[in-house]
Amino acid sequence: MKKLKISQIQFEAKATPFQNAILLEEYFEKTKKFKPNLICTPECSNIITNDKSYLLENTTDEINCPIIKMAKSYAKENNLNINIGSLLLKKKNKKKLVNRSIFINSKGSIIKRYDKIHMFDVNISKKETHRESKTFQAGKSVVSINLNNIKIGFTICYDLRFPHLFRKLAKKGSEIILLPAAFTVPSGKAHWEIMVRSRAIENSLFVIATNMCGTHHSNRKTYGHSLLVNPWGEIVTRAKSKPAILNTEINLKEVGEARSKIPSIFHA
Numbered sequence: 001m002k003k004l005k006i007s008q009i010q011f012e013a014k015a016t017p018f019q020n021a022i023l024l025e026e027y028f029e030k031t032k033k034f035k036p037n038l039i040c041t042p043e044c045s046n047i048i049t050n051d052k053s054y055l056l057e058n059t060t061d062e063i064n065c066p067i068i069k070m071a072k073s074y075a076k077e078n079n080l081n082i083n084i085g086s087l088l089l090k091k092k093n094k095k096k097l098v099n100r101s102i103f104i105n106s107k108g109s110i111i112k113r114y115d116k117i118h119m120f121d122v123n124i125s126k127k128e129t130h131r132e133s134k135t136f137q138a139g140k141s142v143v144s145i146n147l148n149n150i151k152i153g154f155t156i157c158y159d160l161r162f163p164h165l166f167r168k169l170a171k172k173g174s175e176i177i178l179l180p181a182a183f184t185v186p187s188g189k190a191h192w193e194i195m196v197r198s199r200a201i202e203n204s205l206f207v208i209a210t211n212m213c214g215t216h217h218s219n220r221k222t223y224g225h226s227l228l229v230n231p232w233g234e235i236v237t238r239a240k241s242k243p244a245i246l247n248t249e250i251n252l253k254e255v256g257e258a259r260s261k262i263p264s265i266f267h268a
Helices: 017-032 052-058 065-076 157-161 165-170 185-203 253-261
Strands: 005-008 038-040 080-088 098-103 110-115 121-123 129-131 143-145 151-154 176-181 206-211 213-214 221-223 227-229 234-239 244-251
Touching: 005 017, 005 206, 017 065, 065 080, 065 098, 080 176, 151 165, 151 227, 157 176, 157 185, 165 176, 165 185, 176 185, 185 221, 185 227, 227 244, 234 244, 244 253
Parallel strands: 005 038, 038 080, 151 176, 176 206
Antiparallel strands: 005 244, 080 098, 098 110, 121 129, 143 151, 206 227, 213 221, 227 234
């Protein structure tokens, strides 16, 4: 029987990576009673802003990221795995940043990286537009890992709107898909829950959807409402719009049960 204890950290990011490293460590400490196997954080865990020049000035490369340094140390000391949902990072000799998910194992080593494939180029309203492709280099690889015989797939935020990526991950054997996000408030209200549940139902797997919440630098707002959805599409745990920790134990046998009832995953 494969079980996994997961802590999802929904938080309101501060203005700098250093401040967010301190804040996240405080949240990590609060999960100790639950004793999670895996801690998940949202997209943009190091910095979130509408101000491109501020972003370029204040983000770091991977080697100098205070959140990676803290999380590696914490994972090793506490013998647990951490998915830093995403970090906005500089790359050597590159003008564009990457939006990168980092998976750190219980020995404190980075064992997998996933760069967001689908760039958030949208016109939410007259007041709110985003052009992620101007600042970020899109990833090209579909990424998953095998953690103690549990197959986990990686996605980030806007990837949620591309069902074929989730199907590819499911076809590669994923039983869990990680979905860190920093969803906007308007699109979050309209689409977040129904899409997260749909991806879980379509592929008969767990979706761990960990969202940023609150108001950030340059008045950037995020939706919150983090979810953990089971392979039957049921919401097991949910947060509201405020900072929260969601602690959930899941049983991976539910994946096989759902797929035996409705085996659509094997037909297309």
